[in-house]
Amino acid sequence: MDLDDRNKKVLQAVIDSYIASGSPIGSTVLVKRFDFGVSSATLRNIMADLEEMGYLTHPHTSAGRIPTDLGYRYYIDSLISVENDSDDIEEHLQQAPQLHGDDLQELMEEASRFLATLSHCAGVIVAPSESEAAYRHIEFVRLRGRQVLIIFVTSNGIVQNKLIDIDESIRQQDLNGFSAYLDEELEHRSLAEVRQQLTEKMKEEKLVFMQLMNETYRASQDVQERENEKVYIGGASQMLESPEFANVEKMRALFKAFEDKYKLLKLLDRSVSAQGIKVFIGSENPYFEMQGCSMVVGNYNAGSNVVGTLGVIGPTRMQYKQVIHVVDYTAKLLTKLLGERFQRGLDR
Amino acid sequence: MDLDDRNKKVLQAVIDSYIASGSPIGSTVLVKRFDFGVSSATLRNIMADLEEMGYLTHPHTSAGRIPTDLGYRYYIDSLISVENDSDDIEEHLQQAPQLHGDDLQELMEEASRFLATLSHCAGVIVAPSESEAAYRHIEFVRLRGRQVLIIFVTSNGIVQNKLIDIDESIRQQDLNGFSAYLDEELEHRSLAEVRQQLTEKMKEEKLVFMQLMNETYRASQDVQERENEKVYIGGASQMLESPEFANVEKMRALFKAFEDKYKLLKLLDRSVSAQGIKVFIGSENPYFEMQGCSMVVGNYNAGSNVVGTLGVIGPTRMQYKQVIHVVDYTAKLLTKLLGERFQRGLDR
DNA sequence: ATTAGCACTCGCCAAGATAGAGTGCTAATA
DNA sequence: TATTAGCACTCTATCTTGGCGAGTGCTAAT
Structure with missing residues (x-):
């Protein structure tokens, strides 16, 4: 803000030193380590000014100065030269x-x-937030008994899987058919669109695949939400x-x-x-x-x-x-x- | 080991108290909190005995007793009644x-x-160590450009996936065919058998699917190793x-x-x-x-x-x-x- | 505007004092 | 012989004290 050149240099010196050493920086240390061409008394005055402006503070009366949050802020905004070294x-x-x-x-x-x-x-x-991923493929794999594994794949290679129980009468072939159907209907759609489509279809139909659709819906949700979390x-x-x-x-x-x-x-x-x-x-x-x-x-x-x-x-x-x-x-x-x-x- | 009943009770009391309070247990505390029917002097003798046997120790001369590792061991082996409370x-x-x-x-x-x-x-x-899982299904999904996602499913529902690059000339249909072929050949086999089969097949054939086989091999390995770690x-x-x-x-x-x-x-x-x-x-x-x-x-x-x-x-x-x-x-x-x-x- | 000088403040550290908890030993007791 | 009361002793934790050093802030001189 309204710091003159010398004040800036002192502030930077204090913060640099403090970052390096971790202990409060006194005027004499500053005089020894840097060459400001002024005495420690002047530095004390400068530091008192910087303190009044809120950039530095004191842990206690007879300690050196440490930066305040405001001091760090100024340091980062104005004093760090990213180009340097x-x-x-x-x-x-x-x-x-x-x-x-x-x-x-x-x-x-x-x-x-x-x-x-x-x-x-x-x-x-x-x-990464997957909100822009698109539907790519779904797969249903029958495991033992009533169990079916749903595998949901997005266009960017995220795989979400989930285990559910379904009616034993549905055979792997039926599942494959249903998977092909969904691929056909949903390919290239965004996840939001996928859910919308599924909702609509679930309204229309009253079919055996209701549960699978429901779970597909949830899987698409999970990809967006859980992965994102x-x-x-x-x-x-x-x-x-x-x-x-x-x-x-x-x-x-x-x-x-x-x-x-x-x-x-x-x-x-x-x-x-x-x-x-x-x-x-x-x-x-x-x-x-x-x-x-x-x-x-x-x-x-x-x-x-x-x-x-x-x-x-x-x-x-x-x-x-x-x-x-x-x-x-x-x-x-x-x-x-x-x-x-x-x-x-x-x-x- | 060779502790008489009273010694056992004292040891248990010391350890219980120490676990509860965290500070060394002295003879007077013990007398106050438990009813051994003996004085603190006797307890001191008993504790000195227990110390000599290695079950208790002293942080310093004028502190109470704390259990040694050996003391805890005895406590767990002989004194904890799992039935109790x-x-x-x-x-x-x-x-x-x-x-x-x-x-x-x-x-x-x-x-x-x-x-x-x-x-x-x-x-x-x-x-869980998946060493006994069996092959269930493999799926190859073409993504953008040269990318193919391999999805490897075991009989117990573990899904392993991996992204690879392959020749663009291989089409999704070809991949599906190859996947069906592998399913046919490998179904119900243990992962070890799967790898063995794949090794043999790779020797015999000199085919375009070489890379896919190789990656399948590695996926089966990963299921066993990485998941396990x-x-x-x-x-x-x-x-x-x-x-x-x-x-x-x-x-x-x-x-x-x-x-x-x-x-x-x-x-x-x-x-x-x-x-x-x-x-x-x-x-x-x-x-x-x-x-x-x-x-x-x-x-x-x-x-x-x-x-x-x-x-x-x-x-x-x-x-x-x-x-x-x-x-x-x-x-x-x-x-x-x-x-x-x-x-x-x-x-x- | 800068500087030298000086009194003052404060935290740190070591030394000493004190209280408290607990032991180990000894001698008395049942 | 096992137990107990009593007591001296040990060690820690805590508090206080005083000196040291670092550093400031002020004042007066330049």
Whole structure:
């Protein structure tokens, strides 16, 4: 905002130092480590100004300064130069392990650990939202006795399966016929259309396949809802490394929060609206009651549509520059991998 | 072993009290809380004896007694009466939430949380070993471009899917034909037999479906191996409740250990040989370097064959009586549910 | 506007004091 | 011989105290 050049430099120096060391930064330390060409007394004045403006604070009277959430915000908005030394980080990322999960689920787990390892925070990934997948195929397989396995396949390779009981009089051949019929009727339709069609057909007909239709309906729902609700958390123990959580109460709260995946899901999903990386600092995040935590979130996609959210959660005092890079990199990586594997769009 | 009745009672009283309170038990406390008909001085003598025999120990000279691992072992082997007040526990369990996961994976996650909630420990479940599943059906679905989704179904309803690229010249009709051919050839065979058959066929033929066969082979392998390696951990934060882990270092070690699911898998799998609940106290477990932890493990199955392991991991000072019941109950519950849903055996 | 100097504040840490819990031993007792 | 009462002793946990060091904020000089 209205900071002059010198103030900016001091603020940056304080935050950088604090991020690196974790302990409050005093005027003398600053004078020693940086060359501002002024004395410690002047720095004290500057820091007092910055404190008055709300960017810094004091744990207690005779301690050094630490950044406030507002200070971090300013730091991230104005002081981080993403261009700077991004080469180092890029190089570092090159050496990162590769992802090679065979199926979607495995890939997600791997990627969440990947995020965690590189960022030293907990990595979180929300599974891609499948709202634009189209119907591709359905299969009914008779198992033992009354059991039938329904396999529902979407155009982007998501497979949903479900076990149900049906009348024994329906034979595998009948099932195959019905499956072919559904394929015929529903191919290339979006999941929403599929459900609409099914509802209509169920009204018209009064047939033996009623139950199967019903279950197909539910399967299409499940693909959209349940898959969409999956949250993968990797490397949560990374967070225990930072001294911020060397407190038993905080740890407990943290892990409780991580176990409530649904809340995390909502948190991440609501956090991101547009493309690009967003940073939420400490109290800025209304949905996450965890104190002293920041989130760096981004999107990944396949094709042109946004399909998923990913990010890291760590202490407010985190290496933002690096973490932002890591999240960005991972988002692009996932986008690329998903683009290759689960190519979206209708199959024509 | 060679403990007389009074010694047994004292040992039991000490361990019960220690489990309940968490702090060392002194002779006066014992005299107040129980009625042994002797004075505290006598109790001191008895406790000194028990210490000499290795069942109890001292944190320091002027503290009360706490059980050793050997003490716990004796407690579990000889002093716990499973019959006793099992009614209370049974009743308590009746009020437990029900499990209703739709697919296997969801059920496992739910069950692990179930274990954790009822035992106040971390719940761990190793997914059922599918070694005896038989081939049921294979399906190839063309997606966009070169992509083909392979869906492999076993007789007990496990679905494994995999995305591959193949030559565009192979049409969906061809795939259907090949699928029908494989179904014909492989139906009712065990997975081991399936692989054997495929290997032979691949030798004989030099056909366009080579790649598909190869992938089918790998899918059958994956069903056996990957599914088998899945470990579900629920409610790990439960463990943070106990004061034993109110130590940052221990917490870290604990969560690091939980993140290495593969190690946990081996640990649990090797721990259980036969039917029934087993208890591993502290240092008794060679694979788990975690200090101060005990495990209570059991089996669940579907039909007559052992298929999976489940258990809880908690502090050595845990409510063994209750936890053993919970593990037993959960094992039976899972066995029942799996019996209903994923009925095993060939489909005739 | 900057700087040097100085009094002051506060957290940290080690040392000492104290209280409390519990033991082990000894001598008395039934 | 087994049990008990009594007592000295040990060890921990907690509280207090005082010194140290880091760092600030203010004032007066430049």
